[in-house]
Amino acid sequence: MRRFEVQVGGKALILETGRVARQADGAVLVQYGDSVVLVTAVAAKEAKANVDFLPLTVDYQERLYAAGRIPGGYFRREGRPGEKEILISRLIDRPLRPLFPEGWFYETQVIASVLSSDTGASADLLGIIGASAALTLSEIPFNGPVGAVRIGRIGGKLVVNPGSAELEQSELNITVVGTREAVMMVESEAKEVPEETMLEAIAYGHGAIQPLIDLQLQFGELSKPKRPLTQLPHSAELLKEVRDRALDAVQTAVLIPNKTERQEKLDAIRERLLVDTAAEEKGLIQAVNLIFHELERSVVRNMIMDRGVRADGRGPADIRPITCEIGVLPRTHGSALFTRGETQSLAVVTLGTAEDEQRIESLDGEFTKPFMLHYNFPPFSVGEAKPLRGPGRREIGHGALAERALKPVIPSKADFPYTLRVVSDILESNGSSSMATVCGGTLALMDAGVPIKAPVAGIAMGLIKEADRMQILSDILGLEDHLGDMDFKVTGTEKGVTALQMDIKIAGITPEIMKKALEQAKAGRLHILGKMLQAISTPRTQLSAYAPRIVTMKVKPEKVREVIGPGGKVIRGIIEKTGVKIDIEDDGTIAIASIDEEAARKAIAMINQITEEVEVGRIYLGKVKRIMDFGAIVEIRHNVDGLVHISQLAHHRVKAVNEEVSEGDEIAVKVLEIDKSGKIRLSRKEAMVPSEPSGKK
Numbered sequence: 169m170r171r172f173e174v175q176v177g178g179k180a181l182i183l184e185t186g187r188v189a190r191q192a193d194g195a196v197l198v199q200y201g202d203s204v205v206l207v208t209a210v211a212a213k214e215a216k217a218n219v220d221f222l223p224l225t226v227d228y229q230e231r232l233y234a235a236g237r238i239p240g241g242y243f244r245r246e247g248r249p250g251e252k253e254i255l256i257s258r259l260i261d262r263p264l265r266p267l268f269p270e271g272w273f274y275e276t277q278v279i280a281s282v283l284s285s286d287t288g289a290s291a292d293l294l295g296i297i298g299a300s301a302a303l304t305l306s307e308i309p310f311n312g313p314v315g316a317v318r319i320g321r322i323g324g325k326l327v328v329n330p331g332s333a334e335l336e337q338s339e340l341n342i343t344v345v346g347t348r349e350a351v352m353m354v355e356s357e358a359k360e361v362p363e364e365t366m367l368e369a370i371a372y373g374h375g376a377i378q379p380l381i382d383l384q385l386q387f388g389e390l391s392k393p394k395r396p397l398t399q400l401p402h403s404a405e406l407l408k409e410v411r412d413r414a415l416d417a418v419q420t421a422v423l424i425p426n427k428t429e430r431q432e433k434l435d436a437i438r439e440r441l442l443v444d445t446a447a448e449e450k451g452l453i454q455a456v457n458l459i460f461h462e463l464e465r466s467v468v469r470n471m472i473m474d475r476g477v478r479a480d481g482r483g484p485a486d487i488r489p490i491t492c493e494i495g496v497l498p499r500t501h502g503s504a505l506f507t508r509g510e511t512q513s514l515a516v517v518t519l520g521t522a523e524d525e526q527r528i529e530s531l532d533g534e535f536t537k538p539f540m541l542h543y544n545f546p547p548f549s550v551g552e553a554k555p556l557r558g559p560g561r562r563e564i565g566h567g568a569l570a571e572r573a574l575k576p577v578i579p580s581k582a583d584f585p586y587t588l589r590v591v592s593d594i595l596e597s598n599g600s601s602s603m604a605t606v607c608g609g610t611l612a613l614m615d616a617g618v619p620i621k622a623p624v625a626g627i628a629m630g631l632i633k634e635a636d637r638m639q640i641l642s643d644i645l646g647l648e649d650h651l652g653d654m655d656f657k658v659t660g661t662e663k664g665v666t667a668l669q670m671d672i673k674i675a676g677i678t679p680e681i682m683k684k685a686l687e688q689a690k691a692g693r694l695h696i697l698g699k700m701l702q703a704i705s706t707p708r709t710q711l712s713a714y715a716p717r718i719v720t721m722k723v724k725p726e727k728v729r730e731v732i733g734p735g736g737k738v739i740r741g742i743i744e745k746t747g748v749k750i751d752i753e754d755d756g757t758i759a760i761a762s763i764d765e766e767a768a769r770k771a772i773a774m775i776n777q778i779t780e781e782v783e784v785g786r787i788y789l790g791k792v793k794r795i796m797d798f799g800a801i802v803e804i805r806h807n808v809d810g811l812v813h814i815s816q817l818a819h820h821r822v823k824a825v826n827e828e829v830s831e832g833d834e835i836a837v838k839v840l841e842i843d844k845s846g847k848i849r850l851s852r853k854e855a856m857v858p859s860e861p862s863g864k865k
Contacts (some may be wrong), residue, residue: 169184169185169188170184170185170186170202170714171183171184171386172184172383172384172386172387172653173383174380174382174836175327175379175822176200176317176328176376176379176380176385176621177317177327177328177329177330178198178328179200179329180199181198181199181200181297181380181383181530181777182198182199182200182303182464182610183196183197183297183298183383183384184195184196184197184198184199184299184826185197185305185387185389185390185526188839189206189208189419190205190400190574192208192210192302193208193210193211193301193302193305193306193308194208194209194210194211194301194302194303194304194305194308194392195305195838196301196302196305197210197283197299198294198295198297198298199284199294200286200290200293200294200329201286202284202285202286203282203284203285203286203290203292203294204234204282204283204579205281205282205283205294205295206280206281206297206298207276207278207279207280207285207294207298207299207301208279208297208302209276209277209280209299209302209308210276210277210306210405211274211275211276211277211304211305211307211395212274212275212276213274213506214274215273215274215398216273216275216277218453218454219273219454220273220454220457221273221533221815222265222266222268222272222273222463222797223274223275223276224261224276224277224278225257225272225275225277225278226257226258226260226261226264226277226278226279226280226299227229227257227277227278227279227280228249228256228257228259228260228279228280228282228287228291228295228656229249229252229253229280229281229822230246230250230252230282230283230291230293230530230531230659230767231246231280231281231283232246232252232284232529232531232611233622233669234283234284234285234341234534235285235287235530235531235533236399237531237533239529240375240529240646240754243545246448248586249464249830250530250665252527252530254561254564254565255287255565255568256280256291256292257280257561258291258565258837259295259296259343259353259355259708260278260280260295260296260299260351261278263296263314263316263345263352263353263669263671263672264278264296264299264300264303264310264312264314266346266352266673266674266675267311267312267314267352268308268309268310269308269309269311269397270397271397271398271399271501271530272308272309272397272398273398274308274395274789276308278299278302280294280295280298280299281674282531285713287332287529287531287532288565289328290318290633290860291531292343292697293316293317293318293329294483294588294709295345296314296316296345297314297315297316297380299687299784300313300314300315300384301313301384301387302784303614304384304387304391305387305390305391305392305670306391306392307392307393307394307395307397308394308399309394309397310394311347311675311693311860312347312361312849313347313380313381313384313385314346314347314352315345315346315376315377315378315379315384316343316344316345316377316380316383317329317343317344317373317376317380317382317499318330318342318343318344318373319342319343319344319369319370319372319376320334320335320338320340320341320342321338321339321340321361321365321369322334322337322339322517322571323775326368326369326438327372327531328372328374332532332731339358339359339573340357340358340359340361340365340366341356341357341358341360342355342356342358342366342367342369342370342373342668343355343356343358343373343389343535344369344370344374344375344376344377344653345489346374346377347372347675348378348381348382348674349674350374350487350675350677351370351374351670351672351677352671352672353668353670353671354370354668354670355668355669355670356665356667356668356669357370357572357573357575357576357666357667358576358661358664358665358667358668359576359664359666359667360451360576360622360661360663360664360665360666360800361664361665362556362664362665362778363664363665363686363687363784364688365664366665366668366684366686367679367683367686367822370679370682371679379856384779386589387720391850392393393532396775397691400808401497401853402849406445406452406456407459409445410441410445410456410459410460410463410520410858411463413441413444413445413829414437414438414460414463415463415467417437418434418437418463418464418467419467419471421433421434422464422467422471422479422647423479423481424479424564425469425479425480425481426510427552427557427598427645427647428508429844430479430647433628434665434688435465437460437677438457438460439798441456441460442457444455451690455673456834458861459822460659464651465651466743467634467649468648468675469651469652470741472632472639472641473632473634473637473639473714476639478563478641478645478648479645479647480509480645482639484641485640485641485642485691485692486635486642486643487508487627487642487692487695487696488508488509488510488511488643489509490506490508490696490698491505491506491507491700492504492505492507492607492699492702492703492704493506493703494513494582494611494612494614494615494703494704495615497504497516498713499835500516500517500518500712500714501517501518501519501616501711501712501714501715502516502517502519502612502613502614502616502617502618502712503516503517503612503615504608504611504703505513505572505608505614506604506607506608506610506611506672507596507604508604508607508643508696509598509599509643509645509777510596510597510598510599511594511596511597511598511599511600511601511604512549512594512595512597512604513592513593513594513595513601513605513607513608513609514592514593514594514595515590515591515592515593515605515608515609515611515612516591516612517589517590517612517613517615517616517618518588518589518591518594519586519587519588519618519711519712519715519716520586520587520588520716521586521587521614521718521744521749521751521752521759521761522538522585522587522759523749523751523785524587524589525537525538525587528541534735537570538581538587538588538591538643538837539575539578539587540566540569540571540588540589540590541568541571541572541574541589541590541592541605541609542559542590542591542592543556543559543563543566543567543569543589543591543592543594543596543601543602543605544559544569544591544592544593545554545562545563545594545597545601546564546593546594547568547641548593548595549595549596549597549601550598557749562592566601566602566605566820567602567605567656568608569607569667570590570592570602570606570626570659571590571601573606573624573626573659573660573666573667574590574606574609574610574613574620574624574666574828575666575670576621576666577619577620577621577622577623577624577661577666578620579619579620579621581836583619584618584619585718585720585759586618586716586718588613588618589625589724590607590609590612590613592605594609594830597646599628599644599645599648599649599682600626600627600628600643600644600649600657601629602626602628602657603626603657603659603665604626605626606624606625606626606659607624607625607626607696610623610625611703611704611838612701613707614670614704614706614707614708615704615707615708616707616711616712617707617709617711617712617715618707619707621661622661622662622663623661623662623697623700623701624660624661624666625659625660625693625694625696625697625700626654626657626658626660626667626693627642627643627657627658627659627689627692627693627696628643628644628647628649628657629641629643629644629654629655629656629657629658629688629689629692630640630644630648630652630653630654630656630686631652631653631656631657631681631685631758632652632653633653633674633677633681640681640684640688640842641686642689642691642692643692647857651751652673653672653673653674653677654670654672654673654674654677655669655670655673655745656668656669656670656671656685656689657669657670658689658690659694660685660690660695661697662694662697663780665704670788686698713763714728714763715763716749716761716762717761717762717763717765717768718759718761719758719760719761719768719772720757720760721757721758721760721772721775722757722758722761723754723756723758723775724756724779725754725755725756727779728752728754728756728758728780730806730807731752731778731779732752736804738778739752742771742775743771745770745774746762746767746768746770746771746774747762747764747765748760748762748764748768748771749761749762749769750771758775760775777805778805778806778807780805782804782805782808782810782839782842782848783839784839784841784842785838785839786838786839786840787837787838787839788804788805788833788837788838789804789834789835789836790802790803790810790835790836790837791830791832791833791834791835792808792830792831792832792833792834792835793809793827794831795829795830795831796825796827797814797824797825798813799812799813799814799816799817799825800812800817800823800825802830802835802837802850804837804839804848804850808848809848810836810837810847810848810850811847811848811849811850812851813849816840816849816850816851816853816854817852817853818852818853818856819853821854829852834858835852835855836852837850837851837852837855838850838855840854840864
């Protein structure tokens with residue numbers, strides 16, 4: 169067993185190997201504070217036949233025992249991965265995947281398991297570091313290692329690995345992953361932060377990961393010899409034959425503007441090529457497919473680098489045509505159709521009450537989410553016929569990015585007491601449907617009358633880099649994402665950035681490239697934002713007729729019990745009589761929701777009657793609850809009663825209480841006094857006009 173330790177963000181980070189999971193190709197225990205994550209890496213011993221891609225699977229799993237919790241539900245055990253686990257699995261996968269060398273076609277699996285959880289530490293970062301360390305130790309070829317940190321900005325100061333409480337005060341939350349030389353991945357959310365600040369945080373994070381890389385390099389003699397890569401028969405003759413047969417056709421095909429037609433043409437060229445080269449008979453299908461892919465890649469990239477022309481005829485910084493439509497669905501609370509080129513998002517907003525909030529169980533405990541964004545990617549959006557299943561990792565990841573982008577502009581519950589759900593159905597896709605979701609979601613929120621702090625737009629940027637030459641692309645196509653070197657998504661308002669996601673497919677990029685990409689992204693984002701504001705410039709002032717109206721009121725916390733009543737009897741009675749929905753917080757905040765405004769007003773009046781403080785000198789219409797020899801007990805408010813002494817029943821002398829009033833009578837009474845113990849003294853005669861006749865009828 170060996171342990172290695174380094175200080176990061178003021179705490180010790182420990183890597184341990186050789187004690188557990190010794191049959192894995194690589195296994196590392198990562199500890200930071202009281203958080204412990206076990207990460208293993210294993211590769212199959214034989215490559216799959218005719219596989220020409222990296223079959224990598226990354227799984228992150230949280231064991232609730234890590235936080236001393238027993239899972240809820242009937243079975244009381246962990247089920248399928250939750251949204252958080254899927255997102256962290258993707259977070260670990262993305263910076264690792266580009267660092268596997270070409271020719272590694274073996275099934276490879278990385279598993280990160282949280283064994284102990286300290287809520288002040290970040291298990292996602294430990295998963296990335298542990299995966300890099302496990303791969304570095306293993307016999308699996310890997311061009312790492314990488315390090316990972318989280319950067320916050322609190323009070324104008326950048327902080328490494330801030331805790332949960334600190335992040336709530338931070339104006340940005342940015343995860344930076346990189347190698348010694350360059351940044352590989354960035355994932356962030358921010359509160360309209362300027363681009364310059366984002367660049368500063370990324371550079372600061374890259375400096376902070378260097379000790380983590382040094383730590384992994386200490387493994388030295390512990391690392392196993394790397395396995396050889398698959399050697400495909402890329403003979404000079406085969407390369408020349410493929411190029412001679414397909415080059416002209418590919419150059420013509422990639423200029424077809426329509427995505428479907430272009431892909432059909434390229435597929436036809438490749439199928440013809442397999443026949444003409446007798447690839448199946450010679451066992452060269454995998455080799456020919458790889459050479460053809462490289463040919464397509466070089467044609468597209470050379471066209472952009474040499475001529476500044478993209479597959480659809482645009483220049484590097486050009487944005488595709490945009491159309492924005494709002495209010496496209498008659499019965500929804502808010503809707504919008506955002507179309508950019510061949511990418512289209514139908515975004516729909518639904519307004520709900522507190523009982524509609526999403527309830528989540530995690531290592532950090534149980535909590536609720538009042539704002540949700542869900543992204544759907546049906547197969548018809550790319551012209552395919554596939555079975556409809558639940559959302560996959562890609563859908564969950566894209567939805568989470570769009571949710572982070574919009575979250576900073578969502579109003580607080582105090583300003584807009586609704587639960588918000590945005591659903592983006594992608595109807596067409598050719599490049600950055602997640603950014604179309606951000607734009608469509610913004611339009612739909614404004615159409616629904618949600619008072620967002622500012623409109624948000626998003627854009628996806630690409631990069632083509634050859635030696636010392638580079639070209640940054642705005643609003644990339646799916647083809648450019650697939651064949652390019654970077655996928656860089658930026659969202660923000662006119663003021664600043666709200667979310668950023670960057671994935672690098674090469675060995676990394678320099679700060680200069682990032683700076684230029686952010687500048688070009690800002691120009692594109694503002695262009696898109698201008699198109700959106702032509703459709704709707706401010707949120708609607710009126711909610712949809714089909715949306716619930718929520719009115720909030722405040723009562724004293726000690727009155728909450730009276731509103732609820734024994735066993736919820738009182739509040740159920742109000743709901744049954746009015747048909748409203750009522751949510752009550754312990755601090756005395758009451759939210760009343762109803763499509764019928766009159767019903768809401770009636771419920772408010774009933775609650776006011778229950779919670780209103782009794783005032784000395786005020787006259788109330790009360791109900792006689794009990795007759796006694798010396799007076800009558802009269803209820804003047806719900807569960808609030810007082811005593812009318814026999815001497816206060818009338819202006820004349822009363823011999824017997826039941827001569828004046830009976831149980832069930834409604835009488836006007838005046839509050840004379842409320843003593844220190846809370847007892848109320850009432851008077852019937854003080855509420856009467858002196859000449860008013862008294863006595864029972």
